[in-house]
Amino acid sequence: MEAIGYINRQSSLDAVFAALADPTRRAILSRLAEGEASVNEIAAPFEMSQPAVSRHLKVLERAGLIEREIDQQRRPARLKAEKMAAAVAWLEEFRAFWAGSFDQLDDVLVSMKLAEKKEAKDE
Known part of the structure; x- marks a missing residue:
C-alpha cells in the first residue's frame, strides 16, 4: 500500500518538473505570480500563437500548477502553489x-x- 502512495507522489512530481522544464511555461508561471490573466494577456510578450500558449497552459493545468475557470467569455488562469510547494519540499530533502x-x-x-x-x- 505504501508503494502506491510513493508512485502517486512521484508521478505528480514528474508532471510538475516536466511542466517546469520549459522556459516558456516558467515565464507563464512568473506572469501568473503577479495575478490572474487571460490567454491574450499571457500570450502578449511571446512570439507564438494563442493556441500554442493554450497548449502550455494545459500542461501547467494538468500538472496542477495553475487553474482556469470560465468567467463569462474569458478563461483566466491563476497560479496554484500547492503542487509547486510539493516540488520545493522534495528538493529541500x-x-x-x-x-x-x-x-x-x-x-x-x-x-x-x-x-x-x-x-x-x-x-
Missing part, C-alpha cells in the same frame, strides 16, 4: 547534501589558498 558538498568545497579552496601562500613564501 537534498539541501543537507548540497550544504555538505559546499562545505567540503570551501575546505578544499582554503587548503589550496594556504598551499599557494606557503609556496609563495618559500620562493
